[in-house]
Amino acid sequence: MKITVLGGSGFIGSHVADELSKRGNKVTIFDKKKSKWLRKDQKILIGDIFNYKALEKAIRGSQIVYNFAALADLDMAMQKPLISARTNILGTVQALNLCKKYKIKRFVHASSIYADSNQGGFYSCSKRASDDYVEEFYKSYKLNYTILRYGSVYGSRSDKSNGVRKILDKAIWGKKIIYTGSSKAVREYINVLDAARASVDVLKKSFKNKCIILTGHKSFKINEVLKFLANTLNIDSKIIFKNEKNSQHYIKKLNPYLMKRGKKFKFTKMIDFKKGINFLIKELKH
Numbered sequence: 001m002k003i004t005v006l007g008g009s010g011f012i013g014s015h016v017a018d019e020l021s022k023r024g025n026k027v028t029i030f031d032k033k034k035s036k037w038l039r040k041d042q043k044i045l046i047g048d049i050f051n052y053k054a055l056e057k058a059i060r061g062s063q064i065v066y067n068f069a070a071l072a073d074l075d076m077a078m079q080k081p082l083i084s085a086r087t088n089i090l091g092t093v094q095a096l097n098l099c100k101k102y103k104i105k106r107f108v109h110a111s112s113i114y115a116d117s118n119q120g121g122f123y124s125c126s127k128r129a130s131d132d133y134v135e136e137f138y139k140s141y142k143l144n145y146t147i148l149r150y151g152s153v154y155g156s157r158s159d160k161s162n163g164v165r166k167i168l169d170k171a172i173w174g175k176k177i178i179y180t181g182s183s184k185a186v187r188e189y190i191n192v193l194d195a196a197r198a199s200v201d202v203l204k205k206s207f208k209n210k211c212i213i214l215t216g217h218k219s220f221k222i223n224e225v226l227k228f229l230a231n232t233l234n235i236d237s238k239i240i241f242k243n244e245k246n247s248q249h250y251i252k253k254l255n256p257y258l259m260k261r262g263k264k265f266k267f268t269k270m271i272d273f274k275k276g277i278n279f280l281i282k283e284l285k286h
Contacts, residue, residue: 007068151215
């Protein structure tokens, strides 16, 4: 199939693009920046989602469109609510309009578990609204979709806004374990490679017009995770917890796990968290 991946140069988007290519699809990446990980069998178009002609060129002729073009940094969204709304809501609507025009078979939309939460601030607002538009385009125009609500994704190619990457950067280069948030926090981590495989598996008919939750299947207390990192990196100093004013990060399980809409993806096999972290540490050190 011909598939366009909007925002395919980023963390999760690039891995999904690779997984699509591995399965024999013809992949076009559309992004504001070149991909560091572009495969020889992939095509890239550089452009902004608000450039109608550039976006139209990327979508026209495709059968499936994945949308990873978004402001995915919760903290940045809190600082810049207008940019968050413009990118995550209006950018999505721009893409949806063109998908409707060119009769795209499926719009696969990258969302977040924050979308149905009372936490997450402006980021939560923007993702919830964009999800609503995706669903409404199906109701009004029969544009088929799959919404993917990602949880705590970690792994290769993550940037400095990623939660796990932030902790590791400070631990590896600063020799300190610093966590901004509550010591009572709980996370269900998922390796980006698992997330990417699941993101392609959802092209099956059974996932059409559904909202799917992609998180790990094991809950980790953040205290346990930080102790593991300290031991792995031979850091003896005390773990530091910093409180962030007006933080919208969740502490324990989010409301979306009691979803009004959405079903958790069932993995048959997942990358072990500790093995995944050790691989990421090696990558960051080199």
